[in-house]
Structures are given as structure tokens and as C-alpha cells.
Amino acid sequence: MLLAILPVGPASWLAVTALSLHVISTSGASSTRRGTLILLAVTVPMLWSRLLFHFFAELILRIDAALVGWILRTPRTGDVVEFADASGVLVILPGCSSLANVSLAFLCWVTVSQLAGHKRSAYDLFWCLMACFSVVAVNVTRISFMGLSQWHYAMFHSWWGGAVANTAILGLTVGFCLLGVRRELLRPL
Numbered sequence: 001m002l003l004a005i006l007p008v009g010p011a012s013w014l015a016v017t018a019l020s021l022h023v024i025s026t027s028g029a030s031s032t033r034r035g036t037l038i039l040l041a042v043t044v045p046m047l048w049s050r051l052l053f054h055f056f057a058e059l060i061l062r063i064d065a066a067l068v069g070w071i072l073r074t075p076r077t078g079d080v081v082e083f084a085d086a087s088g089v090l091v092i093l094p095g096c097s098s099l100a101n102v103s104l105a106f107l108c109w110v111t112v113s114q115l116a117g118h119k120r121s122a123y124d125l126f127w128c129l130m131a132c133f134s135v136v137a138v139n140v141t142r143i144s145f146m147g148l149s150q151w152h153y154a155m156f157h158s159w160w161g162g163a164v165a166n167t168a169i170l171g172l173t174v175g176f177c178l179l180g181v182r183r184e185l186l187r188p189l
Contacts, residue, residue, distance in 0.1 A: 013047035016040075034114040041110035049103035053094070060099055064140060065092045071144040085149045098139040105131040105173045112177040116184040127180025134172035138165055 020040035027033050053060060061079040069076035072084045079092045109128040118124075142165045146153045155161060178185065 010047055013043050017043045038111050038114050041107045044106055045103035049099055053099050057094060060097055061092050064097060067140045068143045068147055072147050081147055083147055083149055087150050090147045098136040101135040101169055102132045105135045108173050109177050113181050116181040118181040118184050127176055131173045131176040135169050138168045
């Protein structure tokens with residue numbers, strides 16, 4: 001409780017994590033356990049992915065840059081990729097990273113599977129990873145379009161470019177999660 005009342009956001013999310021793990025380990029009720037799993041999954045984008053990014057930001061941004069450089073077939077140095085038309089360079093900053101949205105895809109999988117009352121299966125990891133990979137694919141594709149030229153950068157880095165990419169990410173993430181729980185969604189009421 002002390003962690004939760006401190007005016008420090010990460011401490012509160014650490015308290016939520018600890019409380020969730022406690023409830024999951026001691027609760028016998030199915031609905032309580034399902035709700036607590038969703039609450040625990042909320043801590044991933046709110047605390048754990050941010051903490052992961054804090055320690056591994058350079059590596060994560062270099063992976064994004066390597067994928068973009070590979071698609072554009074242009075040289076890269078660290079998290080800097082040359083434009084395809086050689087008119088400049090594209091710097092991949094922390095706000096451009098795929099990691100934040102990957103953690104939201106994980107949260108979406110946990111939420112959809114728990115709300116649908118999904119029975120665990122061997123395919124759960126596949127559907128969760130498909131949702132996560134779709135986030136990376138859309139994000140890297142958008143950055144790759146930005147890396148074609150200065151004009152493309154201005155077009156795809158705009159509000160509209162972000163809205164289109166975010167809509168695609170949302171649709172693919174929810175779509176893969178719903179495909180993963182389709183048996184529970186399609187069973188007769």
C-alpha cells in the first residue's frame with residue numbers, strides 16, 4: 001500500500017504488479033483471476049516495457065534502424081539510416097520505436113483472451129506473436145516510407161501518416177487477437 005500512495009508513477013505500477021501477482025496466486029475465483037490477469041498485463045506498457053526500453057534503448061533503436069536500412073537497401077550507422085535518394089539521413093528516435101506498441105499488442109491479447117474466456121492452447125503464443133509482429137511490420141514499413149526521400153518523410157511523418165499507421169496497427173492487433181479466440185467467440189450462447 002505504501003508504494004501505491006507514493007506520488008511516484010513507477011512505484012505505483014510496481015505496487016499494482018505485486019498486488020496482481022498476490023491475487024492471482026491466492027484467488028480461486030475464475031472471474032477474479034481473469035480480471036487480475038488483465039490488470040497485470042496493463043503494467044507491461046505502463047512500467048515494464050518502459051523499464052526495458054530505458055536499459056536497452058540503443059539496441060532496440062538499432063534493430064528498428066537495421067530493418068529500415070535493409071528494406072531501403074541503404075547504409076546505416078547506429079540508429080541513423082540514409083534516405084534512399086541520398087538527400088539526407090533519417091534518425092530513428094525513441095518515439096519511433098516499435099516497443100511501446102508491441103507492449104500494447106500484448107495487453108490486447110491478454111484482454112481479449114480473458115474477456116472471451118479463452119481456454120489456453122498451444123497456439124496462444126502464435127497469435128500473440130502475430131499481433132506483436134504486425135505492430136513491428138507496420139511501424140518499420142512506415143519508417144521505411146519516410147526514408148525514401150524528404151517529401152516522403154514529410155508525408156508519412158504527418159498527423160495523417162500517424163493516424164493511418166495507428167489505425168492499421170489497431171486493426172491488425174485486434175484482428176489477430178480475435179482470430180486467436182475465435183472458437184470462444186463463435187460458440188453458441
